[in-house]
Amino acid sequence: MKKFIAVVLLIAVFATLGLTACGSKNDNTATTTAPQGTSGETKATVKTAKDGVLTMVTNAEFPPYEYYDGDKIVGIDAEVAQLIAEKLGLTLEIVDGDFNAVVPGVQSGKYDMGMAGMTVTDERKQKVNFSDSYAKGIQAVIVKEGSDIKSKDDLEGKKIGTQQGTTGYIYASDTPENGGYGEENVIGYANGSVAIEALKSGKVDCVIIDNEPAKAYIAANSGLKILDTEFTNEDYAICFSKKNPELQKKVNDALNELKASGEFQKVVDKYIKAD
DSSP: OOOOOBOOOOOOOEEEEEEEOSSSSEEEEEEEOOOTTSOHHHHHHOOOSBTTEEEEEEOSOBTTTBEEETTEEESHHHHHHHHHHHHHTOEEEEEEOOGGGHHHHHHTTSSSEEOSSOBOOHHHHTTOEEOOOOEEEEEEEEEETTOSOOSGGGOTTSOEEEETTSHHHHHHHSOGGGTOOOGGGEEEESSHHHHHHHHHTTSOSEEEEEHHHHHHHHHHSTTEEEOSSOSEEEEEOOEEOTTOHHHHHHHHHHHHHHHHHTHHHHHHHHHSOOO
């Protein structure tokens, strides 16, 4: 995972019951307040779903970008979103839901932006707009120790576990002509943890997931390893409704200011240690 940049500000995230997603689970909502003193003019002119609030939707099953520490949502995306909210003079609200609900929720205007370790793809760009990239994502392959899978070239005919809606699922389930392994050979799970349990129990032969979460799963589960070979390499960005380009520009400007000042990298360095 290529590292970028940011100042460490701990988010005071207070988990409360939130909205119910159009699916199987309840959204959890956490709110943090930006300090006074940022631009009142910016706050008055930024259009958001809730007045004075920047609502970010995520899927908090993706360490180190977003995950729970007790009842708090923490991680790179959570802290960077807080810094952006402060620059805009807004209160940050984080909603945790299914990954598949992030793009539709932002597209509809229910949420202001989505930060979920989300990869920019042509399909998603048809539905939402994206900020500049703020991180590089590497799709890694996790197998059991002693597996006969040594590289991605050995995945043909294997059962592959992924997280539903992710680029790992999209790429792996594509046709062999397009570099995939066929939808019939790929199982999409609700989150990475469930996919890892499926690997441990023998329901799948490997799991394809982003490299940084893969490291966390390996650390927490003995008997598993990450292959040296990459499955694919991609860009992460923040998504916005196409109906609110003004917010996209202001958030993007704030993001680039954080990169330039070194604040972004400080946040990244807090969660991703140099090898």
